[in-house]
Amino acid sequence: MASKDESQNAERISEAEHAVMEVLWHESPLSAADVCDVVCKERGWSIPTVKTLLSRLVSKGALSTEPDGRRFLYSPLIERSAYVGTESKRLVERLFGGRAAPLFAHLAQTEALSADDIAEIERLLKEMKK
Amino acid sequence: MASKDESQNAERISEAEHAVMEVLWHESPLSAADVCDVVCKERGWSIPTVKTLLSRLVSKGALSTEPDGRRFLYSPLIERSAYVGTESKRLVERLFGGRAAPLFAHLAQTEALSADDIAEIERLLKEMKK
Protein backbone atom coordinates (compact mmCIF):
# COMPACT_ATOMS: atom_id res chain seq x y z
CA MET A 1 0.00 0.00 0.00
CA ALA A 2 2.71 2.43 0.94
CA SER A 3 3.56 3.05 -2.67
CA LYS A 4 3.87 6.72 -1.74
CA ASP A 5 6.24 7.47 1.06
CA GLU A 6 5.31 10.77 2.67
CA SER A 7 8.75 11.80 3.84
CA GLN A 8 10.66 10.83 0.76
CA ASN A 9 7.80 11.55 -1.59
CA ALA A 10 9.68 13.58 -4.15
CA GLU A 11 6.85 15.79 -5.34
CA ARG A 12 8.82 17.50 -8.01
CA ILE A 13 10.17 20.90 -6.97
CA SER A 14 10.12 23.44 -9.77
CA GLU A 15 12.92 25.80 -10.59
CA ALA A 16 11.35 28.84 -8.98
CA GLU A 17 10.55 26.78 -5.93
CA HIS A 18 14.10 25.56 -5.84
CA ALA A 19 15.36 29.11 -5.59
CA VAL A 20 13.28 29.49 -2.45
CA MET A 21 14.57 26.22 -1.05
CA GLU A 22 18.14 27.39 -1.53
CA VAL A 23 17.48 30.40 0.63
CA LEU A 24 16.09 28.23 3.39
CA TRP A 25 18.81 25.66 3.09
CA HIS A 26 21.23 28.45 3.62
CA GLU A 27 19.40 29.74 6.67
CA SER A 28 16.24 28.76 8.44
CA PRO A 29 13.71 29.25 9.83
CA LEU A 30 12.82 32.39 7.95
CA SER A 31 9.64 34.32 7.34
CA ALA A 32 8.24 34.99 3.88
CA ALA A 33 9.55 38.54 4.09
CA ASP A 34 13.02 37.29 5.00
CA VAL A 35 13.05 35.00 2.02
CA CYS A 36 11.90 37.83 -0.19
CA ASP A 37 14.71 40.01 1.07
CA VAL A 38 17.13 37.48 -0.29
CA VAL A 39 15.58 36.60 -3.64
CA CYS A 40 13.03 39.17 -4.70
CA LYS A 41 15.51 41.70 -5.95
CA GLU A 42 17.60 39.15 -7.70
CA ARG A 43 14.75 37.42 -9.49
CA GLY A 44 12.45 40.36 -9.87
CA TRP A 45 9.78 38.81 -7.70
CA SER A 46 7.24 40.46 -5.47
CA ILE A 47 6.23 39.25 -2.05
CA PRO A 48 3.04 37.53 -3.26
CA THR A 49 5.14 35.41 -5.55
CA VAL A 50 7.34 34.27 -2.73
CA LYS A 51 4.30 33.47 -0.63
CA THR A 52 2.80 31.40 -3.39
CA LEU A 53 6.00 29.45 -3.77
CA LEU A 54 6.27 28.93 -0.04
CA SER A 55 2.70 27.63 0.11
CA ARG A 56 3.28 25.28 -2.75
CA LEU A 57 6.40 23.97 -1.10
CA VAL A 58 4.49 23.40 2.10
CA SER A 59 1.80 21.44 0.26
CA LYS A 60 4.48 19.45 -1.45
CA GLY A 61 5.87 18.54 1.92
CA ALA A 62 9.17 20.23 1.26
CA LEU A 63 8.83 22.84 3.98
CA SER A 64 7.51 22.92 7.51
CA THR A 65 6.00 25.94 9.19
CA GLU A 66 6.15 27.14 12.73
CA PRO A 67 4.01 30.02 13.98
CA ASP A 68 5.86 33.07 15.19
CA GLY A 69 3.40 35.63 16.41
CA ARG A 70 1.06 36.33 13.57
CA ARG A 71 3.30 35.01 10.87
CA PHE A 72 5.01 31.80 9.93
CA LEU A 73 8.58 30.77 9.86
CA TYR A 74 9.55 28.22 7.25
CA SER A 75 12.16 25.48 7.39
CA PRO A 76 13.19 22.81 4.91
CA LEU A 77 11.80 19.36 5.50
CA ILE A 78 13.89 17.75 2.83
CA GLU A 79 17.61 17.98 2.82
CA ARG A 80 19.52 19.72 0.17
CA SER A 81 21.70 16.72 -0.43
CA ALA A 82 18.63 14.57 -1.02
CA TYR A 83 17.29 17.03 -3.52
CA VAL A 84 20.61 17.42 -5.25
CA GLY A 85 20.92 13.67 -5.33
CA THR A 86 17.58 13.06 -6.98
CA GLU A 87 18.10 15.79 -9.50
CA SER A 88 21.59 14.66 -10.44
CA LYS A 89 20.40 11.14 -10.73
CA ARG A 90 17.51 12.14 -12.95
CA LEU A 91 19.86 13.90 -15.29
CA VAL A 92 22.39 11.12 -15.42
CA GLU A 93 19.55 8.68 -15.95
CA ARG A 94 17.93 10.66 -18.69
CA LEU A 95 20.96 11.78 -20.60
CA PHE A 96 23.63 9.22 -19.94
CA GLY A 97 21.78 5.98 -19.46
CA GLY A 98 22.42 6.10 -15.76
CA ARG A 99 26.18 6.02 -16.10
CA ALA A 100 28.13 8.83 -14.51
CA ALA A 101 31.31 8.33 -16.50
CA PRO A 102 29.79 9.61 -19.76
CA LEU A 103 28.65 12.71 -17.93
CA PHE A 104 32.14 13.24 -16.72
CA ALA A 105 33.53 12.61 -20.18
CA HIS A 106 31.12 15.09 -21.58
CA LEU A 107 32.05 17.77 -19.09
CA ALA A 108 35.68 17.08 -19.80
CA GLN A 109 35.24 17.32 -23.55
CA THR A 110 33.31 20.53 -23.42
CA GLU A 111 35.90 21.98 -21.11
CA ALA A 112 33.32 22.47 -18.47
CA LEU A 113 35.92 21.21 -16.05
CA SER A 114 38.29 23.77 -14.66
CA ALA A 115 41.79 22.87 -13.62
CA ASP A 116 40.61 23.15 -10.05
CA ASP A 117 37.79 20.76 -10.73
CA ILE A 118 40.19 18.23 -12.12
CA ALA A 119 42.59 18.52 -9.25
CA GLU A 120 39.73 18.17 -6.85
CA ILE A 121 38.37 15.14 -8.59
CA GLU A 122 41.75 13.48 -8.54
CA ARG A 123 41.94 14.13 -4.87
CA LEU A 124 38.53 12.59 -4.37
CA LEU A 125 39.50 9.57 -6.36
CA LYS A 126 42.58 9.06 -4.28
CA GLU A 127 40.46 9.48 -1.22
CA MET A 128 38.03 6.83 -2.34
CA LYS A 129 40.71 4.26 -2.84
CA LYS A 130 41.68 4.27 0.77
CA MET B 1 19.23 42.28 -34.23
CA ALA B 2 20.05 38.62 -34.26
CA SER B 3 19.33 38.31 -30.57
CA LYS B 4 17.65 35.05 -31.40
CA ASP B 5 19.76 32.64 -33.35
CA GLU B 6 17.54 30.27 -35.25
CA SER B 7 19.84 27.29 -35.33
CA GLN B 8 21.16 27.45 -31.81
CA ASN B 9 18.02 28.94 -30.33
CA ALA B 10 17.63 26.66 -27.36
CA GLU B 11 13.86 26.71 -27.08
CA ARG B 12 13.64 24.46 -24.10
CA ILE B 13 12.90 20.84 -24.99
CA SER B 14 10.58 19.15 -22.52
CA GLU B 15 11.10 15.70 -21.14
CA ALA B 16 8.50 14.05 -23.34
CA GLU B 17 9.94 15.82 -26.34
CA HIS B 18 13.37 14.68 -25.34
CA ALA B 19 12.26 11.07 -25.51
CA VAL B 20 11.30 11.68 -29.12
CA MET B 21 14.60 13.35 -29.85
CA GLU B 22 16.46 10.37 -28.50
CA VAL B 23 14.73 8.13 -30.99
CA LEU B 24 15.72 10.39 -33.84
CA TRP B 25 19.24 10.84 -32.61
CA HIS B 26 19.54 7.12 -32.66
CA GLU B 27 18.21 6.86 -36.19
CA SER B 28 16.88 9.32 -38.69
CA PRO B 29 15.05 10.32 -40.74
CA LEU B 30 11.99 8.55 -39.45
CA SER B 31 8.27 8.95 -39.89
CA ALA B 32 5.90 9.61 -37.01
CA ALA B 33 4.81 6.00 -37.13
CA ASP B 34 8.42 4.84 -36.94
CA VAL B 35 9.02 6.95 -33.89
CA CYS B 36 5.88 5.62 -32.31
CA ASP B 37 7.04 2.07 -32.92
CA VAL B 38 10.01 2.80 -30.75
CA VAL B 39 8.48 4.77 -27.89
CA CYS B 40 4.72 4.35 -27.77
CA LYS B 41 4.75 0.99 -26.10
CA GLU B 42 7.40 1.96 -23.65
CA ARG B 43 5.81 5.21 -22.57
CA GLY B 44 2.19 4.28 -23.05
CA TRP B 45 1.70 6.87 -25.76
CA SER B 46 -0.61 6.82 -28.72
CA ILE B 47 0.26 8.03 -32.18
CA PRO B 48 -1.45 11.43 -31.78
CA THR B 49 0.79 12.13 -28.85
CA VAL B 50 3.89 11.43 -30.85
CA LYS B 51 2.64 13.63 -33.64
CA THR B 52 1.99 16.49 -31.27
CA LEU B 53 5.47 16.19 -29.86
CA LEU B 54 6.99 16.04 -33.31
CA SER B 55 5.10 19.19 -34.33
CA ARG B 56 6.20 21.02 -31.27
CA LEU B 57 9.77 20.02 -31.87
CA VAL B 58 9.53 21.28 -35.42
CA SER B 59 8.18 24.65 -34.24
CA LYS B 60 10.95 24.81 -31.72
CA GLY B 61 13.43 24.34 -34.49
CA ALA B 62 14.74 21.10 -33.06
CA LEU B 63 13.64 18.95 -35.96
CA SER B 64 13.55 19.29 -39.72
CA THR B 65 11.04 17.62 -41.99
CA GLU B 66 11.38 16.21 -45.42
CA PRO B 67 8.37 15.07 -47.40
CA ASP B 68 8.26 11.41 -48.32
CA GLY B 69 5.19 10.73 -50.39
CA ARG B 70 2.24 11.90 -48.38
CA ARG B 71 4.00 11.87 -45.06
CA PHE B 72 6.96 13.48 -43.42
CA LEU B 73 10.26 12.18 -42.28
CA TYR B 74 11.83 13.89 -39.32
CA SER B 75 15.48 14.50 -38.53
CA PRO B 76 17.21 16.28 -35.66
CA LEU B 77 18.39 19.79 -36.33
CA ILE B 78 20.20 20.12 -33.07
CA GLU B 79 22.89 17.72 -32.03
CA ARG B 80 22.56 15.44 -29.11
CA SER B 81 25.84 16.60 -27.68
CA ALA B 82 24.65 20.18 -27.77
CA TYR B 83 21.49 19.28 -25.95
CA VAL B 84 23.31 17.15 -23.42
CA GLY B 85 25.76 19.97 -22.93
CA THR B 86 23.16 22.59 -22.20
CA GLU B 87 21.24 20.35 -19.87
CA SER B 88 24.30 19.24 -17.94
CA LYS B 89 25.42 22.79 -17.66
CA ARG B 90 22.04 23.92 -16.40
CA LEU B 91 22.14 21.33 -13.68
CA VAL B 92 25.69 22.04 -12.61
CA GLU B 93 24.88 25.71 -12.65
CA ARG B 94 21.73 25.39 -10.64
CA LEU B 95 22.83 22.85 -8.08
CA PHE B 96 26.56 23.20 -7.79
CA GLY B 97 27.22 26.83 -8.45
CA GLY B 98 28.64 26.00 -11.84
CA ARG B 99 31.42 23.83 -10.48
CA ALA B 100 31.63 20.29 -11.73
CA ALA B 101 33.77 18.94 -8.93
CA PRO B 102 31.00 19.16 -6.35
CA LEU B 103 28.77 17.21 -8.67
CA PHE B 104 31.39 14.56 -8.94
CA ALA B 105 31.88 14.56 -5.19
CA HIS B 106 28.18 14.18 -4.73
CA LEU B 107 27.94 11.27 -7.11
CA ALA B 108 30.89 9.68 -5.38
CA GLN B 109 29.40 10.12 -1.94
CA THR B 110 26.06 8.72 -2.87
CA GLU B 111 27.75 5.80 -4.50
CA ALA B 112 26.21 6.71 -7.78
CA LEU B 113 29.56 5.89 -9.29
CA SER B 114 30.16 2.30 -10.23
CA ALA B 115 33.62 0.79 -10.18
CA ASP B 116 33.53 0.95 -13.95
CA ASP B 117 32.70 4.62 -13.84
CA ILE B 118 35.62 5.29 -11.59
CA ALA B 119 38.04 3.33 -13.71
CA GLU B 120 36.77 5.12 -16.77
CA ILE B 121 37.12 8.50 -15.18
CA GLU B 122 40.66 7.75 -14.13
CA ARG B 123 41.43 6.76 -17.66
CA LEU B 124 39.94 10.00 -18.92
CA LEU B 125 41.96 11.99 -16.45
CA LYS B 126 45.14 10.32 -17.54
CA GLU B 127 44.14 10.97 -21.10
CA MET B 128 43.61 14.64 -20.45
CA LYS B 129 47.02 15.11 -18.96
CA LYS B 130 48.80 14.15 -22.09
Place this chain on the structure above:
DNA sequence: TACTTTCGATTACATCTGTAATCTGAATGA
Protein backbone atom coordinates in the same frame (compact mmCIF):
# COMPACT_ATOMS: atom_id res chain seq x y z
C1' DT C 1 -16.61 7.28 -58.85
C1' DA C 2 -17.61 6.37 -53.92
C1' DC C 3 -15.66 4.49 -49.68
C1' DT C 4 -12.02 3.75 -46.61
C1' DT C 5 -7.73 4.49 -44.78
C1' DT C 6 -3.98 7.43 -43.53
C1' DC C 7 -1.53 11.58 -42.87
C1' DG C 8 -0.71 16.01 -41.04
C1' DA C 9 -3.12 20.08 -38.97
C1' DT C 10 -6.17 21.97 -35.72
C1' DT C 11 -8.38 21.93 -31.43
C1' DA C 12 -8.90 20.24 -26.69
C1' DC C 13 -8.22 20.00 -22.09
C1' DA C 14 -6.26 19.10 -17.45
C1' DT C 15 -1.86 20.16 -14.80
C1' DC C 16 1.97 22.49 -13.59
C1' DT C 17 4.57 26.83 -13.39
C1' DG C 18 5.53 31.59 -13.05
C1' DT C 19 3.83 35.57 -11.35
C1' DA C 20 0.59 38.06 -9.06
C1' DA C 21 -3.86 40.56 -7.19
C1' DT C 22 -7.38 40.38 -3.91
C1' DC C 23 -9.73 38.94 0.27
C1' DT C 24 -10.00 38.21 5.24
C1' DG C 25 -8.93 38.41 9.78
C1' DA C 26 -5.87 39.69 13.49
C1' DA C 27 -2.79 43.28 15.48
C1' DT C 28 -1.75 47.95 16.14
C1' DG C 29 -1.87 52.74 16.74
C1' DA C 30 -4.82 56.88 17.35
Place this chain on the structure above:
DNA sequence: TCATTCAGATTACAGATGTAATCGAAAGTA
Protein backbone atom coordinates in the same frame (compact mmCIF):
# COMPACT_ATOMS: atom_id res chain seq x y z
C1' DT D 1 -13.37 51.65 19.46
C1' DC D 2 -12.09 52.35 14.53
C1' DA D 3 -9.19 52.74 10.71
C1' DT D 4 -4.90 51.04 9.07
C1' DT D 5 -1.73 47.58 8.30
C1' DC D 6 0.26 43.28 7.59
C1' DA D 7 0.09 38.04 7.40
C1' DG D 8 -1.57 34.17 5.36
C1' DA D 9 -5.35 32.17 2.22
C1' DT D 10 -7.85 32.23 -1.89
C1' DT D 11 -8.31 33.27 -6.59
C1' DA D 12 -6.39 34.51 -11.12
C1' DC D 13 -4.49 33.93 -15.35
C1' DA D 14 -1.28 33.08 -19.18
C1' DG D 15 2.07 29.89 -21.07
C1' DA D 16 4.21 25.18 -21.08
C1' DT D 17 3.45 20.30 -20.92
C1' DG D 18 1.33 15.77 -21.23
C1' DT D 19 -1.85 13.43 -23.65
C1' DA D 20 -5.17 13.10 -26.95
C1' DA D 21 -9.54 13.50 -30.18
C1' DT D 22 -11.18 15.32 -34.34
C1' DC D 23 -11.06 17.42 -38.97
C1' DG D 24 -9.97 17.70 -43.69
C1' DA D 25 -7.39 16.33 -47.61
C1' DA D 26 -4.88 12.94 -50.26
C1' DA D 27 -4.28 8.15 -51.63
C1' DG D 28 -5.56 3.69 -52.33
C1' DT D 29 -9.30 0.33 -53.35
C1' DA D 30 -13.54 -1.59 -54.97
